[in-house]
Amino acid sequence: MAQYGSEVFHGYDKPHQFTKGINAAAAKTITEVRREIGVIRETDVIVVGGGPGGIAAAVSAARGGARTILLERYGHLGGMSTGGLVNIIPNLADIYGEQHIGGFCQEVIDRLALRGAACFPEKRFWGKSEPSVVDTYLKANMMHFYIRKNKAGEYVVLYTAVIDPEVAKDEMNTMVLEAGAELLLHTWVTEPIMDGSTVKGVIVESKAGRQALLGKVVIDCSGDGDMLPRAGVETTDYMVPGSRIAQFGFIYWVCNVDLKKYDDFMNTEPDKYKQTVQQITELGGSAYFSRGLLDGQEGVIWVHRLIGSLNQTDPEEMTHIDVAARRQSVKNWELMKKYMPGFEKSFIMLSAPQLGTSGGRRIIGEYYLTGKDMDTDRPFDDTIAVFADNDRGALSLRYPRTYVPYRALVPKGTEGLLVACRAFSADHDFSEFFNLIPHCMCFGQAAGAAAAIAVKDGVSVRNVSFPALRSELLKHGAILP
Numbered sequence: 001m002a003q004y005g006s007e008v009f010h011g012y013d014k015p016h017q018f019t020k021g022i023n024a025a026a027a028k029t030i031t032e033v034r035r036e037i038g039v040i041r042e043t044d045v046i047v048v049g050g051g052p053g054g055i056a057a058a059v060s061a062a063r064g065g066a067r068t069i070l071l072e073r074y075g076h077l078g079g080m081s082t083g084g085l086v087n088i089i090p091n092l093a094d095i096y097g098e099q100h101i102g103g104f105c106q107e108v109i110d111r112l113a114l115r116g117a118a119c120f121p122e123k124r125f126w127g128k129s130e131p132s133v134v135d136t137y138l139k140a141n142m143m144h145f146y147i148r149k150n151k152a153g154e155y156v157v158l159y160t161a162v163i164d165p166e167v168a169k170d171e172m173n174t175m176v177l178e179a180g181a182e183l184l185l186h187t188w189v190t191e192p193i194m195d196g197s198t199v200k201g202v203i204v205e206s207k208a209g210r211q212a213l214l215g216k217v218v219i220d221c222s223g224d225g226d227m228l229p230r231a232g233v234e235t236t237d238y239m240v241p242g243s244r245i246a247q248f249g250f251i252y253w254v255c256n257v258d259l260k261k262y263d264d265f266m267n268t269e270p271d272k273y274k275q276t277v278q279q280i281t282e283l284g285g286s287a288y289f290s291r292g293l294l295d296g297q298e299g300v301i302w303v304h305r306l307i308g309s310l311n312q313t314d315p316e317e318m319t320h321i322d323v324a325a326r327r328q329s330v331k332n333w334e335l336m337k338k339y340m341p342g343f344e345k346s347f348i349m350l351s352a353p354q355l356g357t358s359g360g361r362r363i364i365g366e367y368y369l370t371g372k373d374m375d376t377d378r379p380f381d382d383t384i385a386v387f388a389d390n391d392r393g394a395l396s397l398r399y400p401r402t403y404v405p406y407r408a409l410v411p412k413g414t415e416g417l418l419v420a421c422r423a424f425s426a427d428h429d430f431s432e433f434f435n436l437i438p439h440c441m442c443f444g445q446a447a448g449a450a451a452a453i454a455v456k457d458g459v460s461v462r463n464v465s466f467p468a469l470r471s472e473l474l475k476h477g478a479i480l481p
């Protein structure tokens with residue numbers, strides 16, 4: 001496993017003991033009855049899942065001229081970035097302040113900023129050690145996302161944005177529809193339709209029953225790679241216990257917190273403050289939180305409760321985590337309300353509608369990114385994205401950028417399928433650092449553009465002309481070598 005820089009190391013949770021319940025008795029099987037099901041669409045590009053990867057893929061494919069439909073199981077877009085309440089878009093520039101992620105991701109931030117629904121440090125501060133800006137993020141407990149050390153050992157500010165999840169859901173709908181893609185919400189995609197090793201469409205389940213959609217290219221943006229097992233794609237879900245991707249997250253927001261009173265208590269009675277924190281901890285809670293950074297949300301705090309797990313696609317495990325983490329979270333807030341000055345009138349505003357999932361299946365694609373690909377300055381011939389490498393201490397200072405080839409989105413041996421979400425082709429080490437919201441938006445933008453080119457040129461997705469793809473990405477603001 002790659003080493004974190006000491007400055008950014010986080011104590012992640014170790015996996016708990018997972019015991020199978022109902023599924024343990026599943027040695028018995030039944031045969032499903034063959035039946036005719038209705039085809040509700042015949043189109044060019046089908047995008048499965050409307051998270052960061054999926055919205056980028058749908059917009060990009062539609063802008064490229066392909067008839068596109070985006071399928072999402074919930075009633076909103078954004079995936080973890082909205083429904084998971086993990087609304088921080090980090091690492092858009094490197095420690096030196098040079099921006100690497102532009103394109104669709106920057107467009108989302110720009111559009112939300114115009115509506116007062118995104119905030120980020122001003123460009124003049126990126127990579128700089130302006131004390132007032134550094135202090136703001138340290139005070140908000142946002143060091144992990146905003147602050148690193150430069151070569152001189154000074155704290156510098158990163159280009160990281162925070163978005164308002166509710167406005168983002170609306171803006172993402174608008175972007176998808178404005179681009180000309182169709183949107184179908186409340187629709188679970190259950191499996192690919194296969195003809196030999198070629199994906200020809202997908203099966204969906206919804207209140208309307210079981211239905212089919214046919215398409216020339218399917219882009220799996222389900223986060224967990226839900227299309228992969230039935231598409232015959234080789235995958236891995238290897239995770240190092242206790243690492244970032246081996247965590248579920250149960251996120252909740254508390255509002256009506258009097259942070260001035262809290263600060264006064266902490267600053268004027270530090271011993272009593274420490275005792276209170278200790279008391280809450282001894283009673284089974286945690287006094288740790290981040291301050292909401294959005295304008296007008298001064299009394300809002302965010303709690304990211306992480307729960308270690310190596311079984312992130314198992315509904316029994318997810319049920320166990322949801323029940324246990326919810327109980328723990330409410331208890332935690334009750335302790336804060338009872339003992340911590342400033343929390344007396346607070347209440348839980350919202351717990352994330354989607355359980356936070358970081359790991360899951362990943363493909364072994366035409367190119368398999370590994371930890372070694374982080375320790376080089378050389379781009380690929382088919383580079384579709386450049387990522388700022390900010391999370392590996394001294395190594396990040398030496399190698400501030402990391403390159404991703406188009407081949408990491410192309411599964412081996414299966415035709416008609418691209419993968420543009422955290423299930424992209426990478427080992428544990430690479431995934432640990434580069435499967436975040438901005439990264440998945442870059443995968444989505446590239447996969448959508450490639451799918452549209454494949455349809456237009458009548459070629460397989462693996463044979464798309466890279467100069468044409470590169471030119472399409474540059475046209476829409478991507479920053480490429």
Ligand SMILES: Cc1cc2nc3c(=O)[nH]c(=O)nc-3n(C[C@H](O)[C@H](O)[C@H](O)COP(=O)(O)OP(=O)(O)OC[C@H]3O[C@@H](n4cnc5c(N)ncnc54)[C@H](O)[C@@H]3O)c2cc1C
Nearest residue numbers: 049051052053073079080189223249356357421422436437
């Ligand atoms: C606790 C936690 C904190 C995190 N913090 C941050 C952070 O601060 N910043 C950051 O950048 N990243 C963060 N991440 C990581 C980040 O949220 C994800 O890596 C990112 O959202 C992945 O995007 P995605 O498009 O691959 O998948 P997702 O965001 O998971 O989106 C997948 C979408 O597909 C839909 N879907 C799934 N399966 C199906 C199906 N079968 N049929 C139809 N629809 C389906 C889902 O509903 C969802 O909308 C965090 C993750 C966790 C768990």
